[in-house]
Amino acid sequence: MTRAWNFSAGPAALPEAVLRRAQQELLEWNGSGASVMELSHRGKRFMALAADAEARLRRLLDVPDGYTVLFLQGGATQHFAQIPMNLAGPEDHADYIVTGHWGEKAVREAAPYLDARVAATSVDTDYLRLPPRDAWVLSPGAAYVHYTPNETIHGVAFRDIPDVGDVPLVADMSSNILSEPIDVSRFGLIYAGAQKNIGPSGLVVMIMRDDLLARAGRPMANIFRYAEHAANDSMLNTPNTWGWYLAGLTFEWLEGQGGLAAMGQTNARKAGTLYGAIDGSGGFYRSPVDVPARSRMNVPFTLHDPALDAAFLAESEDAGFLALKGHKAVGGMRASLYNAVPLDAVNELVKFMRDFATRHG
Amino acid sequence: MTRAWNFSAGPAALPEAVLRRAQQELLEWNGSGASVMELSHRGKRFMALAADAEARLRRLLDVPDGYTVLFLQGGATQHFAQIPMNLAGPEDHADYIVTGHWGEKAVREAAPYLDARVAATSVDTDYLRLPPRDAWVLSPGAAYVHYTPNETIHGVAFRDIPDVGDVPLVADMSSNILSEPIDVSRFGLIYAGAQKNIGPSGLVVMIMRDDLLARAGRPMANIFRYAEHAANDSMLNTPNTWGWYLAGLTFEWLEGQGGLAAMGQTNARKAGTLYGAIDGSGGFYRSPVDVPARSRMNVPFTLHDPALDAAFLAESEDAGFLALKGHKAVGGMRASLYNAVPLDAVNELVKFMRDFATRHG
Numbered sequence: 001m002t003r004a005w006n007f008s009a010g011p012a013a014l015p016e017a018v019l020r021r022a023q024q025e026l027l028e029w030n031g032s033g034a035s036v037m038e039l040s041h042r043g044k045r046f047m048a049l050a051a052d053a054e055a056r057l058r059r060l061l062d063v064p065d066g067y068t069v070l071f072l073q074g075g076a077t078q079h080f081a082q083i084p085m086n087l088a089g090p091e092d093h094a095d096y097i098v099t100g101h102w103g104e105k106a107v108r109e110a111a112p113y114l115d116a117r118v119a120a121t122s123v124d125t126d127y128l129r130l131p132p133r134d135a136w137v138l139s140p141g142a143a144y145v146h147y148t149p150n151e152t153i154h155g156v157a158f159r160d161i162p163d164v165g166d167v168p169l170v171a172d173m174s175s176n177i178l179s180e181p182i183d184v185s186r187f188g189l190i191y192a193g194a195q196k197n198i199g200p201s202g203l204v205v206m207i208m209r210d211d212l213l214a215r216a217g218r219p220m221a222n223i224f225r226y227a228e229h230a231a232n233d234s235m236l237n238t239p240n241t242w243g244w245y246l247a248g249l250t251f252e253w254l255e256g257q258g259g260l261a262a263m264g265q266t267n268a269r270k271a272g273t274l275y276g277a278i279d280g281s282g283g284f285y286r287s288p289v290d291v292p293a294r295s296r297m298n299v300p301f302t303l304h305d306p307a308l309d310a311a312f313l314a315e316s317e318d319a320g321f322l323a324l325k326g327h328k329a330v331g332g333m334r335a336s337l338y339n340a341v342p343l344d345a346v347n348e349l350v351k352f353m354r355d356f357a358t359r360h361g
Numbered sequence: 362m363t364r365a366w367n368f369s370a371g372p373a374a375l376p377e378a379v380l381r382r383a384q385q386e387l388l389e390w391n392g393s394g395a396s397v398m399e400l401s402h403r404g405k406r407f408m409a410l411a412a413d414a415e416a417r418l419r420r421l422l423d424v425p426d427g428y429t430v431l432f433l434q435g436g437a438t439q440h441f442a443q444i445p446m447n448l449a450g451p452e453d454h455a456d457y458i459v460t461g462h463w464g465e466k467a468v469r470e471a472a473p474y475l476d477a478r479v480a481a482t483s484v485d486t487d488y489l490r491l492p493p494r495d496a497w498v499l500s501p502g503a504a505y506v507h508y509t510p511n512e513t514i515h516g517v518a519f520r521d522i523p524d525v526g527d528v529p530l531v532a533d534m535s536s537n538i539l540s541e542p543i544d545v546s547r548f549g550l551i552y553a554g555a556q557k558n559i560g561p562s563g564l565v566v567m568i569m570r571d572d573l574l575a576r577a578g579r580p581m582a583n584i585f586r587y588a589e590h591a592a593n594d595s596m597l598n599t600p601n602t603w604g605w606y607l608a609g610l611t612f613e614w615l616e617g618q619g620g621l622a623a624m625g626q627t628n629a630r631k632a633g634t635l636y637g638a639i640d641g642s643g644g645f646y647r648s649p650v651d652v653p654a655r656s657r658m659n660v661p662f663t664l665h666d667p668a669l670d671a672a673f674l675a676e677s678e679d680a681g682f683l684a685l686k687g688h689k690a691v692g693g694m695r696a697s698l699y700n701a702v703p704l705d706a707v708n709e710l711v712k713f714m715r716d717f718a719t720r721h722g
Contacts, residue, residue, distance in 0.1 A: 202601030
């Protein structure tokens with residue numbers, strides 16, 4: 001068995017220790033006589049697993065009292081729609097800060113449910129910069145302000161949480177949740193598809209201030225109501241039990257790594273190493289993103305000569321690096337450096353990049 | 362490691378051969394250098410897996426041309442809502458045949474989206490019988506007729522596909538899909554949560570006649586549109602890749618077992634063995650369900666003296682049988698006999714039941 005250095009943007013690398021544990025327990029989990037996938041979500045054993053995972057997540061993120069944690073399905077995309085359905089009536093409006101592909105999509109999926117206003121966008125910079133805070137045009141009476149702290153495709157990220165006054169701040173943290181400590185109390189709602197920093201795809205984790213659960217929304221099926229999911233401990237329908245289980249193992253692994261403060265330091269070091277190699281390559285490699293807006297999770301970069309792209313991809317794959325091809329919207333290369341990507345992987349990548357530059361320089 | 366005989370109603374037993382294969386490949390799948398969970402759904406390897414799983418499902422069910430197969434999320438419950446959203450406008454009506462808990466829920470979740478009419482119900486029999494076909498009151502102009510061929514909790518099932526004329530027949534087959542051959546051409550739409558006969562929870566398989574994809578529905582987010590999912594090969598958002606993978610392995614296993622004709626024979630034999638033991642117990646065990654309506658997948662039964670229930674559960678667990686407790690809505694016991702439950706499990710259960718009756722008779 002050979003595991004590659006996996007820089008996939010998502011579904012992405014999982015901690016190897018988590019995979020080994022899951023492998024060991026796959027046919028018989030926790031003395032239950034069955035795989036964790038083969039057990040009722042309403043049984044004692046799975047209920048304990050579910051509560052334990054939630055408790056670990058709360059500890060990791062230091063979630064204050066007055067917030068509900070949900071384990072849902074549908075990916076972030078479904079919640080682009082479900083959030084306005086729940087947090088606003090059809091006559092309401094909300095402000096969206098658009099800094100890349102996912103912010104655009106959030107607006108598009110919200111539009112059937114309320115007046116989704118683009119309060120700021122950096123589309124005019126091809127999403128290579130962040131729109132300056134003083135240029136945002138927030139609307140009085142907005143139901144919430146939505147933003148994407150880290151844009152996976154464009155590789156731009158907010159280092160600081162924007163101040164939007166008393167309006168609930170809603171954040172799609174799919175690609176940066178758990179990558180460093182955050183102040184949850186600054187947010188009304190945080191949500192994240194699991195497949196980058198939490199676990200396998202098909203699971204969404206949501207952290208929601210309780211007063212937002214009480215918003216009336218509009219007539220809709222119960223299955224779309226966050227308040228119903230909350231009242232049923234995320235078991236309004238059968239949850240993704242395997243995803244929940246792996247999320248719990250990942251949270252446990254993160255605690256073992258020293259929690260989010262330690263992860264934040266490691267992630268800063270990983271990103272610093274890669275950006276350093278790009279910036280120090282004498283122009284062979286380039287990061288197109290404005291320096292203060294550079295993501296620590298997703299690092300797009302280009303080669304000075306696009307004719308070398310195919311060779312870079314082929315040689316990197318032969319050398320044991322996975323998924324370095326950039327998203328088609330941006331081109332070039334992209335290395336995603338989520339929690340489960342070790343510093344060693346980045347050091348090896350940087351070594352390969354230097355070597356490639358020497359051979360093709 | 363000891364695996365119990367698992368009679369869980371869902372999430373339910375998976376074929377042991379499938380679990381062993383998944384265990385073996387967990388850290389490195391198919392020469393990819395990563396777990397199948399760690400790979401992009403848009404990569405060549407996963408796309409091939411996805412297409413292969415769909416092809417196997419089509420072969421198993423002999424799906425005719427003109428039907429689309431989708432791999433979705435949200436459980437059957439979400440699709441209780443999404444089906445009326447897609448197949449009907451707000452002014453339309455649809456007919457529901459209610460033969461148990463899940464049929465009731467399907468009506469409830471559909472109600473915000475159209476006039477969901479109960480065309481037939483067996484609630485007056487506590488869902489122990491099926492409403493006779495000649496008593497159904499179907500409405501002219503219905504957008505579709507919805508029914509639940511197998512009710513997991515109440516253990517009642519239709520042996521034959523009801524004739525509803527030209528109106529599209531929509532079936533929630535969560536608990537009986539792939540348990541025997543069916544004539545897909547009789548249906549407008551078939552859907553099933555995976556966690557009984559297909560794979561782990563968090564995946565929904567849908568088979569939909571193409572003309573229904575063209576129905577306008579109503580204004581809604583793209584993520585809720587089946588036509589958009591179809592146009593994007595079920596990759597409109599990141600699918601549950603692990604669920605899709607395990608579904609494919611299960612389909613492959615089913616082919617190896619001889620396909621659905623063979624499964625249907627085995628399932629008839631399993632159910633016959635258990636009902637035979639119940640009926641032949643001289644009244645110690647009882648099946649409350651009307652004989653022609655008895656499910657082959659979910660067998661609720663009671664003990665003649667409910668004071669023995671606790672002893673039955675405790676002793677059966679000690680003897681290596683899992684999840685025999687009946688649903689709280691029905692009480693007593695329930696043995697679910699999905700595809701992955703071998704005939705041996707049923708034979709062992711019947712032996713235990715006879716022995717228990719002798720000791721407590």
